[in-house]
Amino acid sequence: MPTRRDELAANLMDTEARIAAACAAAGRDRAELTLVVVTKTFPASDVVELAGLGVRDVGENRHQEAAPKFAQAYAEGARVVRHMIGQLQTNKAAAVAAYADVVHAVDRPKLVRALAAGLARHGRTAAALIQVSLDDAPGRGGADPGDVPDIADAIATCPELSLRGVMAVAPLGADPDAAFARLAQIAAQLRADHPEASWISAGMSGDLEAAVRHGATHLRVGTAILGSRSPLL
Ligand SMILES: *Cc1c(COP(=O)(O)O)cnc(C)c1O
Numbered sequence: 713m714p715t716r717r718d719e720l721a722a723n724l725m726d727t728e729a730r731i732a733a734a735c736a737a738a739g740r741d742r743a744e745l746t747l748v749v750v751t752k753t754f755p756a757s758d759v760v761e762l763a764g765l766g767v768r769d770v771g772e773n774r775h776q777e778a779a780p781k782f783a784q785a786y787a788e789g790a791r792v793v794r795h796m797i798g799q800l801q802t803n804k805a806a807a808v809a810a811y812a813d814v815v816h817a818v819d820r821p822k823l824v825r826a827l828a829a830g831l832a833r834h835g836r837t838a839a840a841l842i843q844v845s846l847d848d849a850p851g852r853g854g855a856d857p858g859d860v861p862d863i864a865d866a867i868a869t870c871p872e873l874s875l876r877g878v879m880a881v882a883p884l885g886a887d888p889d890a891a892f893a894r895l896a897q898i899a900a901q902l903r904a905d906h907p908e909a910s911w912i913s914a915g916m917s918g919d920l921e922a923a924v925r926h927g928a929t930h931l932r933v934g935t936a937i938l939g940s941r942s943p944l945l
Pocket of ligand 1 (some may be wrong): 750773916917919932936
């Protein structure tokens with residue numbers, strides 16, 4: 713019987729092979745990319761196993777789940793960079809500021825202020841990415857591309873936050889190449905004003921190749937490594 717560790721190791725190898733092939737096809741270097749393994753709905757023991765397999769970056773999308781899981785994994789020795797990749801309510805920002813190293817879904821000035829205040833209270837700093845909506849239908853989160861400059865300026869004025877770039881999810885049913893090409897343009901415009909904002913968080917299990925083609929620096933991969941999530945969660 714393969715252990716969970718064997719299963720995770722095999723899935724990681726398959727995912728690394730996909731990333732390597734995508735980098736080769738795009739003429740990019742694997743070292744330009746950070747793989748963020750998304751562990752939502754899976755237990756802290758998986759975070760510990762992943763850390764043991766060399767994973768350095770782990771992502772969660774809900775504070776209620778992330779806080780105890782990251783704490784337990786840390787207590788068991790997993791030293792990982794903690795990414796909060798999900799939509800964030802303003803009233804949860806201070807609590808997330810206690811542990812998140814990278815916040816991917818900053819999409820409004822009010823959230824910037826709440827995060828900065830929480831970080832200041834905890835004596836911490838964090839990296840911030842602006843989530844951009846590539847969807848014409850509102851509701852799935854992310855800033856309107858036209859609002860990116862104002863949010864960037866808000867982040868840049870906070871010493872607790874370092875503006876590192878943009879994040880997006882390809883719209884459901886849309887061509888991910890078109891979506892990520894648009895994101896790359898938005899990222900280039902942002903870099904013109906904020907040269908330090910060089911990260912592009914894009915690409916998940918189903919579309920990581922398209923993200924690599926369009927300059928992603930951070931891939932957020934869950935299912936391909938952890939397996940299918942329970943539909944009940
Ligand atoms: C769950 C999630 C992912 C990972 O999705 P998979 O399809 O399981 O790889 C990536 N980004 C965000 C924002 C997520 O919520």
